[in-house]
Amino acid sequence: MKKITTSDISNYLGISRNTVSKALNNHPDISDETKQKIIDQAIKMGYKNIKLPPAVLPETDTSRTKSIAFITKRDVGIETFWMNVMSGVEELISGNRYEMKLSFIKNEDIDSLLIPQILTSGIDGFIVAGSVNKTYNEKLMSVSLPKVFIDIHSDFSFSELNSDIVMMESEGSIYQITRRLIQEGHRDIGFIGDLSIRSYMERWLGFIRAHYETGLMINPDYCITSNDPRNYQYYEDVAERLGALKQFPSAFVCANDVTAIIVIRYFRNAGMSIPSDIAVSGFDSIKEIEFLDFSLTTVINDEFRLGLRAAEQLLTRMREPNRLPEIIRLPTKVLFGESTTRPAPAKL
Template identity: 35%
Template structure:
């Protein structure tokens, strides 16, 4: 066939398709499947059709979308933090040409140290782990050799041992700031509520609370702290009431590991006719919608959830492109918000 004389009909005939289909494929019509478009472009290059005579094949071939797997022990859409985070993740990942699949990791799978049945490692380009707080299972995921990022992690993790990227909200300094403001305003007997071994974020909030006490030369009083296992906190409707009953004299302020724990605590305090903040001040963490509805409105720390999703996706996709890059531990800034549950505080 003479050079420069190749027609669309020639390409169509060579592939056994209609001229109309070949034409649409060459013009990038979305109605043409990627596989058909690839075959048409490949044949156009092979036959040296017009502008395809000297082009790079790879630059024109439609690439199949990559696959990112999200592993989680709790559906990320059931909480304010998780739903907004997932929005950011999905938006960024899809814009880069990847599909996102969600795989629930059941308790029995964690106990047996096995991956979900619908998870195929050979078909996954990258992994995102949310609400994965089991040390052994963390090590199992990392051993797959697939680019992975954890959004929060087990409290037992040592950064030097983690063969994955990790992104956390900034926990320690915001909790330190809230606790310090309470101390500066006359609170000298403070309690912490939350399982500081539940996850890395809770652990860092506990560390911020203790650092503020130490800097103010105040002793930690374990008798006014509720640090039982996280699974117990919502195990019974009156569980928090029982914990307060064990205390005797209450502290003048509580710092809680998150908003849901803080709101549960506030309910238990009201059951005892304790006034908030006149008798006891309360702080949470997360800036959940409930923190702005509960009476009184809850002092908390704001997390940029949606942006965290974008940042996590960026870090993971960079790892997919360059698996040898140094592992990254990232803290995203949070901001304390002082509301009515801590009363009027001087600066």
């Protein structure tokens, strides 16, 4: 993460760098009101070198340590993607004098609608990372604490939300990948992904839009989807579904890199070559794709920045609890790799 400087604070507030520097060093020329404004922004941005008397710093409750809970499902919490998200959260909240407490949700807790015990232990707010089922999402939303969700269940209507949501852009990126595949001659393209997660549903919509705009029909026999977030993250599950297909498309667009890697492994085990026999794309640009012996077509997003932005939104919500809920999307970028570079063979 870039180190925050007085110039960054100056540019954000539209105040001269000299004024910012004086305020952060408690210079008598700067009014208390201006000092407080600059200090608050410096802390929010994670500036480390604030050397001021305690009287000028934001009031804190010294009777206990301020803390924020990071809540995720047990089966996704250890993935590289979410580890990077957690690092982004921790970076910002520690700079604002909070500690992060990690809590894993068990599948049995979801089924029983039991909220994590940490939410009753005096924390100041919480972040929910990754989608769970709609009913459990609603249960977490009903907790009377400042909260931010990173992604959400696909059945939620944004017009009905009462919490802040932070997401990566998804639809446009998958649209670009699918459109490129079609332009390169692919006519039979499959999609693999769970549709219970909002971001994955939007990736499916991007897949549909590319077909619609090019006048190409989607063959449902090539698409492997479900409404269970636990699907398509394990080899056995994906292999079973692929093995049930009567024939394969010339390309698969996968909802994430984990699924794409599994698909590649399956076809290699079957003696097929990527992309000569079948093209495969993913999403997330996770570290694990570096172990492939070719570059994967994927979508680059900054999961560290995702965590950083979620933490920033939570701190804002804690300061302004009555502001309207916001839906925040961070930009992504398609990276076309060797896994989809060869056009599909012409059909006779």
